[in-house]
Amino acid sequence: TIDFYYLPGSAPCRAVLMTAKAVGVELNLKLVNLLAGDHLKPEFVKINPQHTIPTMVDGDLNLWESRAIMAYLVEKYGKTDSLYPKDxxxxxxxxxxxxxxxxxxxxxxxxxxxxxxxxxxxxxxxxxxxxxxxxxxxxxxxxxxxxxxxxxxxxxxxxxxxxxxxxxxxxxxxxxxxxxxxxxxxxxxxxxxxxxxxxxxxxxxxxxx
Ligand code: GSH
Missing domain, CATH: 1.20.1050.10 (Glutathione S-transferase Yfyf (Class Pi); Chain A, domain 2)
Incomplete structure (x- = not known):
């Protein structure tokens, strides 16, 4: 499973959610309430020291920066390269x-x-x-x-x-x-x-x- 730390309203999180749909990959959604300071809790900072959402955990890979996550999802799980052409x-x-x-x-x-x-x-x-x-x-x-x-x-x-x-x-x-x-x-x-x-x-x- 791919854990996805996010908040629905966040623009970079929305971009990753759409990308996952486009690729056809399932994300295990984990809500991070920024207003409650969830992102500053030690367990989250351990995953992403920069404490930003979106953050993804896939096996040994902890990844943040929405566009990096999007590219990873296409390259790792995409059936074609059309969303992120190899050319x-x-x-x-x-x-x-x-x-x-x-x-x-x-x-x-x-x-x-x-x-x-x-x-x-x-x-x-x-x-x-x-x-x-x-x-x-x-x-x-x-x-x-x-x-x-x-x-x-x-x-x-x-x-x-x-x-x-x-x-x-x-x-x-x-x-x-x-x-x-x-x-x-x-x-x-x-x-x-x-x-x-x-x-x-x-x-x-x-x-x-
Ligand atoms: N360039 C980053 C991306 O595209 O993923 C921006 C990430 C970002 O700044 N996310 C905000 C956040 O996590 C929410 S939209 N803020 C909390 C913090 O920086 O501590």
């Missing part, structure tokens, strides 16, 4: 999107919203502009494409849709980004386990009301 050129584009999601798109989302939610800080308009710029970059990447890294669904789409649906849930207006809106609708309709993302978003939304 170096194709994989390079998927990787670019994965890093863009972590370092830019999701990062800027957190930089703008999380101080407001968790520290009751005022909104910073500069950080809002940075978020708009990041969604604009995604809009450009998607020009003339069905999916984020080519013509079929990959891990790039799964991680990016976990992020974009978080923007959407936070009330960020996506209507100025037509390529993003079109791709988002496509992902909602075609990503395996998208219902799990929706269920998590319902939890996530509570922070924004």
């Amino acid at each position: 170096p050129t194709k994989r390079a584009v998927v990787n670019q999107r994965l890093y863009f999601d972590m370092g830019t798109l999701y990062d800027r989302f957190g930089t703008y919203y999380y101080p407001q939610i968790f520290a009751k800080a005022p909104a910073n308009p500069e950080n809002f502009k940075k978020m708009e710029e990041a969604v604009g970059f995604l809009n450009t990447f998607l020009d003339g494409q069905t999916y984020a890294a080519g013509e079929s669904l990959t891990l790039a789409d799964i991680t990016l849709v976990a992020t974009i649906s978080s923007y959407d849930t936070a009330g960020f207006d996506l209507s100025k980004y037509p390529n993003v809106e079109k791709w988002y609708a496509k992902c909602k309709a075609t990503t395996p386990g998208y219902d799990l993302n929706e269920a998590g978003l319902a939890e996530f939304k509570k922070f924004f009301s």
Whole structure:
């Protein structure tokens, strides 16, 4: 069994849940309540000294960082490589999107919203502009494409849709980004386990009301 430490509302956890569905692998779900400080308990820090979720334990392997977990699940359990192509050129584009999601798109989302939610800080308009710029970059990447890294669904789409649906849930207006809106609708309709993302978003939304 693969133990999966998570919280349904967390964006990186939602991305892994969808990936597991897409790969067809079962996860043994273990809830980690961040608000109760479950992640700081010694038994969890022993598994992941960085105390972040998602965290996965598969045999001797303890793994965290959602995108690393996603890649592992496809490489270890995927029947095909379509979600994470072995071809170096194709994989390079998927990787670019994965890093863009972590370092830019999701990062800027957190930089703008999380101080407001968790520290009751005022909104910073500069950080809002940075978020708009990041969604604009995604809009450009998607020009003339069905999916984020080519013509079929990959891990790039799964991680990016976990992020974009978080923007959407936070009330960020996506209507100025037509390529993003079109791709988002496509992902909602075609990503395996998208219902799990929706269920998590319902939890996530509570922070924004
Ligand atoms: N880059 C990481 C990933 O994609 O897995 C981010 C993980 C992360 O920061 N998770 C948050 C967390 O565990 C919840 S969404 N926070 C608790 C902590 O850092 O102590």
